[in-house]
Amino acid sequence: xxxxxxxxxxxxxxxxxxxxxxxxxxxxxxxxxxxxxxxxxxxxxxxxxxxxxxxxxxxxxxxxxxxxxxxxxxxxxxxxxxxxxxxxxxxxxxxxxxxxxxxxxxxxxxxxxxxxxxxxxxxxxxxxxxxxxxxxxxxxxxxxxxxxxxxxxxxxxxxxxxxxxxxxxxxxxxxxxxxxxxxxxxxxxxxxxxxxxxxxxxxxxxxxxxxxxxxxxxxxxxxxxxxxxxxxxxxxxxxxxxxxxxxxxxxxxxxxxxxxxxxxxxxxxxxxxxxxxxxxxxxxxxxxxxxxxxxxxxxxxxxxxxxxxxxxxxxxxxxxxxxxxxxxxxxxxxxxxxxxxxxxxxxxxxxxxxxxxxxxxxxxxxx
Ligand SMILES: *Cc1c(COP(=O)(O)O)cnc(C)c1O
Numbered sequence: 001x002x003x004x005x006x007x008x009x010x011x012x013x014x015x016x017x018x019x020x021x022x023x024x025x026x027x028x029x030x031x032x033x034x035x036x037x038x039x040x041x042x043x044x045x046x047x048x049x050x051x052x053x054x055x056x057x058x059x060x061x062x063x064x065x066x067x068x069x070x071x072x073x074x075x076x077x078x079x080x081x082x083x084x085x086x087x088x089x090x091x092x093x094x095x096x097x098x099x100x101x102x103x104x105x106x107x108x109x110x111x112x113x114x115x116x117x118x119x120x121x122x123x124x125x126x127x128x129x130x131x132x133x134x135x136x137x138x139x140x141x142x143x144x145x146x147x148x149x150x151x152x153x154x155x156x157x158x159x160x161x162x163x164x165x166x167x168x169x170x171x172x173x174x175x176x177x178x179x180x181x182x183x184x185x186x187x188x189x190x191x192x193x194x195x196x197x198x199x200x201x202x203x204x205x206x207x208x209x210x211x212x213x214x215x216x217x218x219x220x221x222x223x224x225x226x227x228x229x230x231x232x233x234x235x236x237x238x239x240x241x242x243x244x245x246x247x248x249x250x251x252x253x254x255x256x257x258x259x260x261x262x263x264x265x266x267x268x269x270x271x272x273x274x275x276x277x278x279x280x281x282x283x284x285x286x287x288x289x290x291x292x293x294x295x296x297x298x299x300x301x302x303x304x305x306x307x308x309x310x311x312x313x314x315x316x317x318x319x320x321x322x323x324x325x326x327x328x329x330x331x332x333x334x335x336x337x338x339x340x341x342x343x344x345x346x347x348x349x350x351x352x353x354x355x356x357x358x359x360x361x362x363x364x365x366x367x
Contacts, residue, residue: 192220
C-alpha cells in the first residue's frame with residue numbers, strides 16, 4: 001500500500017511553486033552550446049568577491065574539518081565595530097533569506113497573515129505560504145510600496161510587514177522619514193521587516209533607515225546581505241539587527257551551524273575591504289547612467305533604480321525577447337512571476353557586459 005503523501009502534506013505546500021532563480025550560466029552552455037555567456041540576471045556583483053576575502057578563504061581551507069563557529073563571534077565583532085552595534089542584537093543567516101525564514105517561522109502560523117507589496121521580493125510569499133499563513137498583497141503605486149495602502153491592508157491577524165528598500169525587482173526607494181513615520185503608525189504588535197539587501201547602492205545618494213533607528217522603533221528589524229554589493233552570493237551570508245528580545249527568538253530556531261566557516265571569514269574580510277566596495281559602487285553608478293541613456297535613445301521606458309539593476313518595459317512580448325537574449329548568450333530576468341509580463345530586469349554588469357546587452361537589444365528590437 002502506497003502512502004498518500006498529499007494527505008500528509010502541510011496545507012500551505014500543496015499549492016506552492018518553487019522559487020525560480022536566474023538561469024545558471026552552465027545550464028545555458030549545456031542547452032545551446034554557447035560560450036562567453038553574460039549573466040545579468042541575479043543582481044550579483046560583476047566585479048566578483050573582494051580579492052582580500054578570496055585570499056583569506058584560501059588560507060583557511062585546511063581547517064575545513066572543523067565545525068564553524070556557531071555564534072559567528074568574529075563576524076559579529078567586525079560588524080559591531082564597523083556599524084557601532086550591540087553584538088547580541090545581531091543574528092547571522094545563511095544568506096538573508098535565512099533571516100526571512102527565521103522571522104516568519106518565529107511569528108507566523110496558519111491562523112496569521114503577513115503583508116507585502118505588489119512587485120515585492122518573491123521569497124516573502126513563498127515563506128509565508130509554506131507556513132500555511134495568509135500573504136496579503138498591498139497594491140503598489142508607480143511600481144513602489146504605497147505605505148498608506150500597506151497600513152490599510154493590515155488585518156487583526158497580521159503579524160509581519162515586509163518592505164524591501166530599495167525594492168527588488170523595481171529598484172524603487174522610500175526615504176527614511178516616510179519609513180519611520182510608517183513604522184510609528186504600525187500597531188506595536190506588528191513587526192516591520194526592513195530588507196536592505198541593496199542598502200549599499202542607495203545610501204550614498206539618499207538616506208535610508210539605519211541600525212541606530214531600531215532604538216526608537218523596537219518593532220523594526222533590519223536585514224542586510226553579503227550577496228549583492230559585497231559579491232559573496234555563492235557563500236550565503238546575511239544578517240539582521242533587531243531588539244535584543246527578537247534576536248533571542250531568532251537564535252532559538254537558527255540551526256547551530258547555519259553559516260559555514262568560509263562564509264564567516266569572507267564576510268569579515270569583505271567588510272574591511274572598503275576599496276573593493278567603493279569600486280563596485282562606482283562602477284554601478286557610472287554604468288547605470290550609461291544604460292539609462294541607451295534605454296532613452298532606443299525609446300524604452302525603465303523604472304529609475306536605486307539599486308544594481310534596472311527593470312525596463314519591452315514594449316511587447318517580454319518572454320520572446322527573453323528567449324532571444326538567451327540565444328545571444330545573455331541571461332536576463334523575466335518578470336512574469338512578479339506580475340510584470342512586459343518587463344525584463346537586467347543587473348548592471350561590467351562595461352563589456354552592458355555593451356553586449358545594449359548591442360543585442362539594439363539588434364533584437366531593430367533599434
Ligand atoms: C537578493 C536579495 C536578498 C538577498 O538574499 P540572500 O539570501 O542574502 O542572498 C534579500 N532580499 C532581497 C529583496 C533581494 O533582492
